[in-house]
Amino acid sequence: MIEVPTLQSALRYLSQVIQWRIESYFATNPHVGEMLPKPPLDWLAQETALSKFIEAYQLDIFAQLTLIIALAPHLQPDFFDRAITAQLPEAGDYPQIGGCRGVSHRGFLPTGDTVLFILGGTQLSDRIRFQKIFSPNHLFVRKQVLSIYAPTNGEPLMSGRLVLSQEYVNLFIYGYVTPPHFNTQFPAQRITTNMQWDDLVLNAQTLEQIYDLETWIIHSPTLLNEWGMKRNLNRGYRALFYGSPGTGKTLTACLLGKYTNKEVYKVDVSMVVSKFIGETEKNLAALFTKAESKDWILFFDEADALFGKRTNVRDAHDKYANQEISYLLQRVENYDGLVILASNLKSNIDDAFVRRFQSIIHFPMPDAKARLRLWQLMFPQQVRLDKAIDFQELADLYELSGADIMNVVQYCCLQALKHGKHVIYKDGLSYAIKREFNKVGKIFT
Template identity: 40%
Template sequence: MIKEKEIKQTIKSPFIRLLEKEIDWIEKCITVRMASADPALPLEDAGLPPAPKLPDEDHLYIDFIKHHQLSDEERLILLLSLLPHIKPASFSYFLDEGDTKKSGLITSSTKAQLLPTAETALFLVSGSDLSKRLAIAELFDSNHVFFKKGVLDILSKNDSGSQYDGELKMNQDYVESFLYNKVRRPRYSSDFPAHLLETKLSWDDLVLNPSTDEKLAELKDALLYKDQLSEEWGLGAHLKPGYRAIFYGPSGTGKSLTATLLGKMLDRDVYRVDLSAIISKYIGETEENLRKLLSKSEDKGYILFFDEGDALFGSRSDDVQNSNDQHQNQLIAYLLQAIENFNGIIILATNMKHNMDSAFSRRFQSSIFFGPPKPEQGLELWTRLWPEQLKKEPSLDFKLLASSKPFTAATIVQIVHNLALQAIRKNKYSVGMADIKRIVEELQRK
């Protein structure tokens, strides 16, 4: 007897039904193109059937097609690059009876794995109609949504053949989101050199100067209401995509934690960019590394956090004396355009804002100074961070500590951590001013 749960599992979702129709559609298109008596006929005259109707379902694959208003030709190319992940056997249509590959249509590393090329897509859509081919070739331009957003890529064959001979490959992130309807977090790689930032702390744990707090409140509002201003207030045409902010000030003043808490507030992942993997001494590599990172982050809602960002966004040279100066200026020009066109959130943190090119400051909507805590904030930090297991000796005066030396939050955490370890090790849990002085001197010697 079939259980009710098993019956429900056999019911196909609208997306699965669409996917089956999509596969049937592209197989019919392949059959028609291969069997066409006159391959010079354009797509509509060749009898290629229209794409299946999209269902009203909330699914990333369907949403992508609707949002970008893809034509049947674009949809066919998108589906062609997805086909190896759902039904690679469909490419058997391109094989001769002797299992020899038709030149320029299919590339394969093994006999069992057939992969589509860009040439396959051009042939499938335009046949040998030159005018149609030239028109469709524009869909492989770097400014097209497929390549601008890193959906597709054409892997070079490193030979003297056509630029379309390379494998037409869909980005794995899009494969997973289209098939499984969820965006998986990216792993650290050469294309995405960044680490996820997470915290168990909340805004209540962040102690800042009143002036910093006020500027941060403005930043929160700008991020929370950006979509409302763009869509409901009609300001979208006048606002740049994404958002850019600079956090500057000494180390340990809460820049990284603030960026992470902003991600928590907006329900967005925050990634700290590994600048050592971005910056290269070879001309053009830094730009290419950043392009890959931004491309992989497009439309994902990420917050990219560039810590010590002045290493990348440094000043250009007014007096160009050699090729290095010229390259630095070209790099700055590229970075300015790249971050301005990025539709996510970029936060750049630096200890030395004066090292940054002034052109960057003008393109960032927010610039917030994170200074050392004032005495009242210092007192609050010492009180909050002090564990109840540590007993205060009469000589220990938090108010005096906060007013005599403006320790940053990170430094206070380190001092308390070292005191706690010392207390456990020596089984002595009372702490006086002399103990703190000794810990501070040890930290200063490091």
């Protein structure tokens, strides 16, 4: 892989720096220079994920070394043991160097103290200066690249283990970022679509509002940063999609992501909400922490369960439920990307959220004109339609959503394949429509 030479060069340079620091600190070589050894000229010469990241954010040599220190155990489990024992062969406890041992990983794991030792040695002013690498204002923390795992029992922060985000581990080693796994710690799945804007059948007013939302996604960086509006506006954006099921809310979210090159994650609300006090906030915190600074679109489908109206306080459960709403309101408002809430009814959403939406977009049931367009779009070219089928008649007679029509088309096509035919007959289509009506308890006439 093209990443390997760069990583090998980076490890060699880090090993050289560790040797220099130990020789200097323990005076094993009184003639060692006081200046940090210069990196080899070729260590970032190749265009890799690591070199691109360093160049994009103009990281100085100390930040670069911090990255390599955090990455080293993922590349060579015994890297630090070998580098340290090469200079200090006698077994001993060296608190100056920091480090710890993991539960499964038996090699030396760097801590914040390890970084301070390698970069700053004994100079107190340098050690304090390099602690800023882990401050909330530094790129590493803002972008959630790496952090110090908080130690327990009030121990010094820098004694905590240095943790490189798994996403960046994958990026620097393999050259790409793997999407987060769907689980209780990250209750959201990435959603995509192969459809185009032309496949979205909505009225002109709704489409205009959606395109306005697309405009914000594309131009908000310029508006906030170059035009200086971030002093007056929150970085994020909140939108409410409301309307009957199957009217295009999820598809719209997918298309917004597709045409603005943003990943869209659909949040599983059932995995977020917990009956245990405090667990819902914990689940939300994990979700938003993971999504922060990723520029993702978060899509909360059936959002009523999380964003529903607050109740009058009758007991402790009502009190904590209202606290959850307040906490969620704060997290949504502070999120720096686009949050879309989807609900069947606007009135189901708590007024505190409604006041903070920049866009409230209604997705109505399609009228006859829209239904005609949907019928014309849905059937694949591989099937032939019975001449008795009249799309205009179907559009006028049957009030169906886009999802309903898609279900009808899918059933008809599967039945055609089952019987080895490529023809859709009127009787079969009528039966499929009746079947769809029965699913939702409507009367078919």
